[in-house]
Amino acid sequence: MxxxxxxxxxxxxxxxxxxxxxxxxxxxxxxxxxxxxxxxxxxxxxxxxxxxxxxxLKTTPIFRVLDCAGELNKSAEAIIVPNNEELLKMYKSMVLLSVMDKLLYESQRQGRISFYMTNEGEEAVQIGSAAGLLSDDLIYGQYREAGVLLYRGFTPERFMNQCFGNIDDEGKGRQMPVHYGSKTENFVTISSPLTTQLPQAVGSAYSFKRLNNGRCTVVYFGEGAASEGDAHAAFNFAATLECPVIFVCRNNGYAISTPANEQFRGDGIVSHGPGYGIATVRVDGNDILAVYNAMVKARQYVMTNTRPLIFEAMTYRRGHHSTSDDSTAYRSKDEMEQWASKNPIRRLKLFLEKKNLWNDQDDLKYASDTKKKLMQTFTIASKKKKPDWRQMFYDVYDELPEHLMEQMKGLEEHLKQNSQHYPEND
Structure with a gap:
């Protein structure tokens, strides 16, 4: 022309x-x-x-059905309230997680384990989301998803064996404390590097799509992890490959010591959704019924449409980031007290009381019995022997290569020469 x-x-x-x-x-x-x-x-x-x-633009609203007084919003449409048995399981799981947290946190302070991370303030995100999934769904955790494992049947004994790295630790003593994993519970072992689990979860979801096996993957991460390049790569792959994966962001206000308002200028993590062509939902992470309902709907969406979804749970990390952190250095006492009134455990307790399913006497008895059982389990786990040191050389190669055999032989000679520093029964 x-x-x-x-x-x-x-x-x-x-x-x-x-x-x-x-x-x-x-x-x-x-x-x-x-x-x-x-x-x-x-x-x-x-x-x-x-x-x-x-x-x-207006900020994305936060879905909530249970207020801080334990009152259910009756005007909310199509809300699923779990049966009484499951409600009690949710509550007991949160209390058990809280008591176990205190015990293991104090044990680290006493030098009995090397490291620990509590889940205080985020129990509803973990328990509520786990209850809304199927047991076959594959979980990729970050490091604050102990409640997901607990709800799926991972026992306190197994938690403590892992933290002590003893002979019954399913990871054979190779991982830091709180780096749990379980094939039985479909929970991929946690790794320390930040955000690596996001693209891995997308890969698993893509394989599930190809297999058409009715499973989805669910990957948990903090809002700080969303600043890593791996998160953006995962979002884009999930969207373009149309994978059945749920990205669960625990927006707890802080990436270690960096507050959310210094991490990003957009509307939280859900704002990434439209940019990548991903559906989103934002929920009150301290409202376990809202988390549960949102997860049920999120799973239905990704399985029906074979597409990803970003699930942002707005919550608050009431404890320190880890035993290596002192959160009083970067946040005020008033702020922490303000969020204490929004305690997700207390909120569900008030709801159960209104339904005549629980009372203060039940609460005291359950907490006392739980602490007693956990102390017994803790004592047993702490006295168990460590795994055989040779285990560190296995489970990577099908056949042990020559260079590893040489290293193992060298270490064996070193241990014999310095046996007084390496007692075999420790």
């Missing part, structure tokens, strides 16, 4: 246009003949020049 040269009035630069120009019928139009420049979206043109200011 012949073309005509046109002079730009502002910059004086020549532009080339076809002789036959398209006439606009209105100020905004969609040209169906144009290619889809923006992913799978159809392009819209306008003759009005505006700079889009994201602060003009």
């Amino acid at each position: 012949a073309s005509v040269r046109h002079q730009c009035s502002q910059h004086g630069q020549p532009n080339v246009f076809p002789k036959k120009c398209i006439k606009f019928k209105s100020s905004t139009s969609t040209n169906l003949e144009q290619p889809k420049h923006i992913g799978i979206k159809q392009v819209t043109y306008t003759n009005k020049l505006d700079i889009f200011e994201p602060s003009s």
Whole structure:
């Protein structure tokens, strides 16, 4: 087609246009003949020049059905309230997790284990989401998902064996404390590097899609982890490959010592969803019934549509980031006290009391019995022997390579020469 040269009035630069120009019928139009420049979206043109200011948008609302007084919002549509047996299991699981946290945290302070991370303030995110999933769904945890494992049947004894790294530790003493994993509970072993689990979860979800086996993957992470490149790679792969994966962000306000308002300027983590073409939901992470209902619906969405979903649970980390952290250095006492009134355990307890399923006497007895049993389990786990040191050389290669055999032999000679420093029964 012949073309005509046109002079730009502002910059004086020549532009080339076809002789036959398209006439606009209105100020905004969609040209169906144009290619889809923006992913799978159809392009819209306008003759009005505006700079889009994201602060003009409203923030995504937070889904809540249970208030701080334990009152259920009866106007909420299609809310599933679990049966009484499951409600009590949820509550007892949260209390058990809380008591176990205190015991293991104090044991680290006494030097009996090397490291620990509590789940205080985030119990509802873990227990509520676990209750809304199927047991076959594959979990990729970060490091504050002990409640998910607990709800799936991972016993306190197994938690403590792992933290002590004793002979009955399923990880054979190779991992730091709180780096749990269980094939039985479909829970991939936690690793220390931040955010590595997100792209791994997408890969698993893609394989589930190819197998058409009715399973999805669920990957947990903190809002700080969403700043890592691995998170953005995972979002994009999940969206373009259309994988059945639920990205569960525990937005607990702090990435170790960095508050959320210094981590990002957007509307939390759900704001990533539209940019990558991913569905989103935001929920009150201290409301276990809201978390449960949102997870049930989220799972139904990813399985029905074979597409990912970002699930942002707004909560608060009431404890220190870990035993290596002192959170009083970067947040005020008033802030922590304010969030104490939103305690997810207390909120569910009040709800159970209104349903005549629980009372203060039940609470005291259960907490006392739980602490007694955990102390017994703790004592037994702490006295168990360590795994055989040779175990560190196995389970990577099908056949032990020569260089590892040489290393094992060298270590054996070292242990014999310095036996007084390495008692075999420790």
